[in-house]
Amino acid sequence: MQLLRCSLINFTTISLFVDDISQFDYRKLTVKNGEVTILTDDYTTYANEIILKLKSMVDIKFHCIISYDDLSKSVSYHSFCSSKEFHDKYYTEEKLGVDYHKEGSTFRLWAPASTSVNVLIYESGDFTLPEKPRKYPMSDTNGLWEARVKGNLKGYFYTYEVKVYNEVNEVVDPYAVACGVNGLRGAIVDLKETNPTGFRTYKAPEINNYTDAIIYEANVRDLSIHPDSGIKHKGKYLGLAEEGTESSKGVSTGLAHILELGVTHVQLMPVFDYSYLSVDERHPYKYNWGYDPQNYNIPEGTYSTDPYNPTCRIYELKKAITQLHKNGLAVIMDVVYNHIYKYEDSNLEKIFPGYYFRAYEDGSLSNGSGCGNDIASERSMVRRFIIDSLLYWATEYDFDGFRFDLMGIHDVDTMTEICEKLKSTGKNLMLYGEGWHLNTNLREDQKANIYNSFKLKEAGFFNDLIRDTIKGSVFNIHDKGFVGDGEGKADTIKFCAVGCSLDWFNKPAAFYSPSQSINYCSCHDNYTLWDKLKLSSPYVSEEELKAMNKLADGIVLTSMGVPFLHAGSEFCRTKEGVENSYNSTDTINRMDWHRKSKYLDVFEYYKGLIRLRKEHRAFRLYDRAQISDHIEFLPGGRSSVAFMIKDHANNDTWKDIIVIYNGAAHVNTILIPSGQWHVVVNKHKAGTEVIETIEGGNVSVEATSIMVLYR
CATH class of the missing domain: 2.60.40.1180 (Golgi alpha-mannosidase II)
Structure with missing residues (x-):
């Protein structure tokens, strides 16, 4: 007889599957939880499944092993971690992270599987400098570890030393709000000291409906890094905050360009702290978009003028947001809660192995994200972490909305609760994301994708139908699309023109309302609009390409729904045919302000369409x-x-x-x-x-x- 798989159902019940139950002899079976042998009280069988009732509770701080003759099998805690029993015992609403006060700070970490946790206090945030930290033990109450350290710790750095399943790991607090260089040590700061002048004074104008927004997706580095951007703080948050900049050719650049264009919302590509393995904050020469999270509640240091100073990145990001708000622009944050850079090295996995990541019963990780791991948003403390993080960014940084990377990885219940909790901020925050159908280990009716949009009426979804119909499929460079004289696409354009929200043209409504349809034909992913048009129509003239470019976003800007523009499409942005430029050089990714001079007529055309939409409510x-x-x-x-x-x-x-x-x-x-x-x-x-x-x-x-x- 072979032991196939076993799972903990509740604290006193184990499910064991075998290949041949006819050979099962109950007397040969033992259950060991760490060093403790647990006696079984009773068992029942069903087909090849054996349900074992235990006389005492399993302690998840230790592995549980079932032995039978010379066979053994580890008991999986995977299903149990999503159970009501687990939630009732371990869920907490206590404030997590550091609660800083001048007279002393309280540290709280949620780590139910850990057998010991210590706070390590450092004087330096530079992990390369040799330093023996001060160590303070933490006490455990149902998985919540806590310690209070006396004295004013402002300016110090900290990590946690966590012992879990006989391994000792030094980790960064998932709830850390500041850090040292490269994000490898949390920092203790007084957030009240990080607010620039006017930060709480200037507010973005609120919109009544999502359809009142015109979204402009931009990258902090791309906007200013060009040698002729006329921007002093190139590639930095402060570069985004500079007003009145222009190139040597006299065209507006950076923030001034965005204001001249006339959009209402700027969506910033990742500004949270992403993996230092992608870009080293000490030597930020490499380029990366940043869709590989490291510290979810801390700004990325490469965009700051001093990544060693933990308050610098906070102040400078807030400064950029202040300037955008001062100039009447709302700011949307691109968030990536669907996966981590490398799960086995992540702080989350080291703190509580197997909890934060979605897996199958055999222990293999779900990989709908295509990045090797999917965050288990359906679990109560993961859901709480995501919501806490969003509320933090919305209140501490005054962001006006969130764009969810691979939103289809998340579950409907989590996204519903996010919509509800964000209302508590008192702001009309925008929330939208990539609702692609992804092969993650969730029931189909629970995936927060476009097919379940009617369950998430307050969330927007990127509309890939209008994207691919306008310019041709992103998966086929030869597909011309509607603007390239593509045949048979007119009815689909009609359907998209009404926001895909009515059962018209032999197509069932994809959305409950046009407010859910994020209309776009290009974004940071795939080829730029200009490059896709050139590839699909290689023999047309440049004037014809310009006409196609203008018509493409013209459809986006005059259709019902929420228009979304990729920065630079308004002057025929090219990435020289690079389809996925996530780690390409600045010369590929940067906004080429000389190109704006060359295609100024296209820019003026976009500007006119935006003015038309803003001044006339019929388009909204x-x-x-x-x-x-x-x-x-x-x-x-x-x-x-x-x-x-x-x-x-x-x-x-x-x-x-x-x-x-x-x-x-x-x-x-x-x-x-x-x-x-x-x-x-x-x-x-x-x-x-x-x-x-x-x-x-x-x-x-x-x-x-x-x-x-x-x-």
Whole structure:
């Protein structure tokens, strides 16, 4: 007889599977929990499963081994860690991390599997310097370890020495809010001293609905690192905070460029502390996007002017946020709670092996993230950690929303609770993410992906349908998409134009409301929009590529939903054909401000479309009823789409608006209602000013262009 697998069901019950239960002899079986032998009280069998009832409780601080003759099997605690029994005993609402006061600090760490924990206090945050730390033992109450250290510890650094399953690890506190260089020691700081002047004074204007936002995804380093950015603090938080900068060619750069463009929200690519193995804060010459978390509640040090100073990175990130808020911009944080850089080396795994990461019953890790591990968001203390972290960033740093990397890894219940808890901040925070269908070990109905969007009505989802329909599939460089005269895509563009929120064009609604549809055709992932268009249409002229570029984001900016722009698409950003530039050089990733000068006409076109959307509420319908009542599709030509937003939709000052997308490489003639129509967008110009006035009837729409008219 072979022992196949065993799992702890509750503190006194073990499930054991064998290959041939007919050979099972109860008398040969022993259960050992650490050095203690636990007697069995009773057992029942079902098929090849044996349910063992124990006379005493299993202590999860020690491995539990089942022996039978000369066979042995370790009892898995995996399922038990998600049980009500586990939650009832070990869950805590106590404040975790360091509670700093001048007269003394309290340290709390949640580590139920540990047999001893000590606080180690260092004078230096530099892990390369030899130093013997002061050691303070912590006491345990149902897995919550606590110690109070007297005296003013501000300016000191700390770690925890954790003994778990006979291994001793030195770890950084998951709840640390400051750190030394490279994030390898937590720092004890007074956060009240890290606020720049005006930090609590300036607030971003709040939006009534997600559809009022125009999101601009940017990287702190990319925005300013170009030699001719005119920005002093290149690649730094402070570079993002500099006002009025311009290149030698006289075009605005950095923050000034963003303000000139006119977007409402800046989404910053990861600014939390990511792995020092990706970029060494001491010598930050390497490049990395930062989607490999190390310390979730601490800003990344490479973007600060002094990564050795634990308050510097905090102050400077807050300074950047202050400047953005002062200039009327909301700031969204890109968060990566779905995976860790390398799970076996992570502080979370070293503190409580097997708890923070989703696995199968055989112990193998779930890998829907494609990064070797998935965070087990469904577990109560993991869920609490994520929520605590989000609330911390929202309140301490005053972020205005969160973009979730690989949101489909998380469970619906966690995302629902996040939406509810974020309301406690009193701010109308945006929350959206990548709702891809991922092969993670959760029930299909529990995955926070786009197929379960109706269960998460307050969250937005990146709409890959509009992305791939506009420019062609990201998985096929030859697919031209609608803007490349792609055949058979008009009906899908129509469906996307109403935010994929109505059962139209033989497609079931993907979203409860257009507010859930994050409309985009490019982001940091995959090829830039310009590069994808060049690859899919290699023989067209540069002028034709520019027209395709303008039409692509023109559709994004005039469709119902939430428009999202990749920084630099407004001046035909290229990464020289590099598809995944996560660790490419600055020359590949940087915002090339000379390119803005070259494609200034494209920039002006984007600026006009953004002004049009901001000034006219008809483009920002936020529920199904508005769309059903106010949008009417008109007959279109081949590879074209035309629709009318009618009757002062959303209380717009314009009575009726017609939007026409012509993805064909030829002129299309569209029949529009009679009357006088004022053209505000054509192939060459966009905005709110009247370009020309025409009479209804047949209207000619130039090849590869968008047209907007009103009456």
